Amino acid sequence: MFTLDVFEVPQGSGSGFVWDKKGNIVTNYHVIRGASDLRVTLADQTTYDAKVVGFDQDKDVAVLHIDAPKDKLRPIPIGVSADLLVGQKVFAIGNPFGLDHTLTTGVISGLRREINSAATGRPIQDVIQTDAAINPGNSGGPLLDSSGNLIGINTAIYSPSGASSGVGFSIPVDTVSGIVDQLVQFGKVTRPILGIKFAPDQSVEQLGVTGVLVLDAPPNGPAGKAGLLPTKRDSYGRLILGDIITSINGKKVSNGTDLYRILDQCKVGDKVIVEVLRGDQKEKIPVLLEPKPEES
Secondary structure (H helix, E strand, O other), X not given: OEEEEOOXXXXXXXXXXXXXXXXXXXXXXXXXXXXXXXXXXOOOOOEEEEEEEEEEOOOOEEEEEEOOOHHHOOOOOEOOOOOOOOOOEEEEEEOHHHOOOEEEEEEEEEEEEEEEOOOOOOEEEEEEEEOOOOOOOOOOOEEEEOOOOEEEEEEEEOXXXXXOOOOEEEEEHHHHHHHHHHHHHHOOXXXXXXXXXXOOHHHHHHOOOOOEEXXXXXXXXXXXXXXXXXXXXXXXXXXXXXXXXXXXXXXXXXXXXXXXXXXXXXXXXXEEEEEEEEOOEEEEEEEEOEEOOOOO
16 A cells, blocks of 8 residues: 655645556556656555556546655556355555555445546546545555455545545446556557537437437547538528437447447447437448547
């Protein structure tokens, strides 16, 4: 376990855990966002300078690296989150309010919840809900099952007051381990994109249709190359609606969250069949998914 102190930033402390004997440390991206100086304190209070290996803003995961001797590093055994049950006992470790190595306990209150990433607002699926007390400063700490295996990263509390309200969320380990492996290997996660900007869900509902309304499909992006039509104005300034995406690969798309959920299961280079409502005609358009362009 460790504590992360980021100087001069009051909210700049969080939790994390040792991933492997190579010195890779896992935490939440929002814990380190904007930090210029990262320090990791291990259980025996030794402190190491850390550097960022990579991060995934969409799923709020970051990997840091410290040069610590192998005997100081005790990785947490990795569990499985697919077969968890509501009511199962869980333990959360972190340093709420700077009180390091605090253990709280509770049960799994709900599974397959969905929360939005603190960094990008993109939905994170299959999130574990627990009533183990998670407070500010616990972010990035591990959620363990009763055998001490890692089942999630504590990431958020739903709380009007900012203190624990008995509703905490953890990103499941099955999601985390795939991301960490990519970050350690390549320093980044490549996720496929359709290459569109779409309208907010409520404005599409007002039009009386269900689906995702394409506002923009840049010609050099996947959707633009495939011929999806963006929303534009005619010479009189009247709005001409673009394509409305109703399904991808036969899976129904009612809103932006559905779209992200389906894309999360695809890989870069996959060809997907996008079904759109164009005027009053239905069209099926094959689109080749591309990687998200490099963030500057």
